[in-house]
Amino acid sequence: MQMKLLQDRIRKDGKVEKGNILKVDSFLNHQIDAELLDEIGKEFHRQFADRGVSKILTIEASGIAIAIAAARYFRCPVVFAKKTKTLNIAGDVYTSKVDSFTHKTTNDIIVSKRFLNAGDRVLILDDFLANGKAIFGLSDLIRQAGAELVGAGVVIEKGFQEGGKKIREMGVDLRSLAIVDSMDPETGVVFRDEE
Ligand code: G4P
Numbered sequence: 604m605q606m607k608l609l610q611d612r613i614r615k616d617g618k619v620e621k622g623n624i625l626k627v628d629s630f631l632n633h634q635i636d637a638e639l640l641d642e643i644g645k646e647f648h649r650q651f652a653d654r655g656v657s658k659i660l661t662i663e664a665s666g667i668a669i670a671i672a673a674a675r676y677f678r679c680p681v682v683f684a685k686k687t688k689t690l691n692i693a694g695d696v697y698t699s700k701v702d703s704f705t706h707k708t709t710n711d712i713i714v715s716k717r718f719l720n721a722g723d724r725v726l727i728l729d730d731f732l733a734n735g736k737a738i739f740g741l742s743d744l745i746r747q748a749g750a751e752l753v754g755a756g757v758v759i760e761k762g763f764q765e766g767g768k769k770i771r772e773m774g775v776d777l778r779s780l781a782i783v784d785s786m787d788p789e790t791g792v793v794f795r796d797e798e
Contacts, residue, residue, distance in 0.1 A: 606646050606780040609758065610794050612639060619786045623761070624705070631758065632665040632730055637672075643780060644672030647728060647756045650778050651677075654753040656726045658682055658719070660745065662701070662712060662737050665730040669758060673728055682718045684741060686710040697747040701740040704733060714744050721749035732757040732779065735766025742775065759783060762795050 618626040630636040656677050661670040662684045670681040686701075687693060688711070696713040703710065719725070727741050738755050745752045752775060760767050760779035770777045782795040 604650065604778070605782060605794065605797060606643070608639070608642055609781050612636075613759070613781055613783075613792060617792060619788045619791060621788065623763075623786065625759065625761070625783060625786060625792065627759070635668055640668055640672040641675075643669060643758060644674070644676050646780060647673040647726075647778075648676035651726055651754050651756065654726065655724045656753060657722075657724045658726070658750075659728055660684065660714070660719070660725050660741050661728050662686070662741060666728060666737075669730055670728045673726075673756075677726070680718075682714060684712040684714050684744060687713055697744045699740040699743040699747075701736050702734075703736065712740050712744070714748075716748070719744060719748035719750055723748065723750035724753045725750050726753055727755040728757070729755075730758050732760040732766045732770070732777075733764045735769045738766070738770050738775070738777075739773075742773070754778065756780070 616629050659670045659674050659681045667683050674681045690711045693713050695716045698713050701710050701712050725745050729737055742752050754776040756778045758780050760782045762782045762784045783792050784795045786792040
């Protein structure tokens with residue numbers, strides 16, 4: 604279910620840039636509105652409260668603040684996957700690869716084997732869902748650990764890119780607090796109508 608408070612804030616302070624980039628750096632991923640993040644954390648908890656979440660998994664950098672806000676409600680630890688260029692010295696880790704369509708780069712991501720275990724019930728959280736590569740890489744780490752992926756939450760889904768469809772087709776219960784179906788520098792964003 605989408606979150607009206609967040610949609611209103613995106614309408615007010617989000618900036619649509621060329622190349623289908625939605626800038627939300629005045630409240631979400633550069634300057635951060637801690638009270639809005641608290642509401643976002645509360646909403647993720649409301650939507651996934653019955654899943655027995657034992658750990659929240661995200662990816663640095665922008666996912667961390669969101670995961671922390673939610674973890675205070677779930678009362679569980681946050682683990683964030685690190686992006687690294689030095690896999691060979693990373694030690695005892697699970698690794699996967701994440702291509703960034705937006706940044707045109709590929710990152711190796713790692714999580715220490717100490718912090719993801721068989722038996723963990725893991726909720727993935729992130730700021731943006733575009734092509735789904737970040738969530739796909741994180742779910743790969745969960746699979747390697749023998750843990751269970753119990754759901755995924757993103758703050759903003761770019762509904763006109765393919766990630767949401769692909770992740771849902773994998774059978775993941777994906778919830779997005781705002782789904783942008785189209786955007787234009789002149790006319791702004793259009794959110795998906797709720798079913
Ligand atoms: P994907 O993970 O869904 O495949 O998305 P993609 O590769 O396109 O996104 C790569 C990075 O760009 C991600 O951040 C994602 O949050 C960000 N991103 C994608 N679309 C937008 C957008 O419209 N606006 C903004 N502001 N960011 C977008 P990242 O590489 O993980 O960087 P960070 O978390 O370290 O900032």
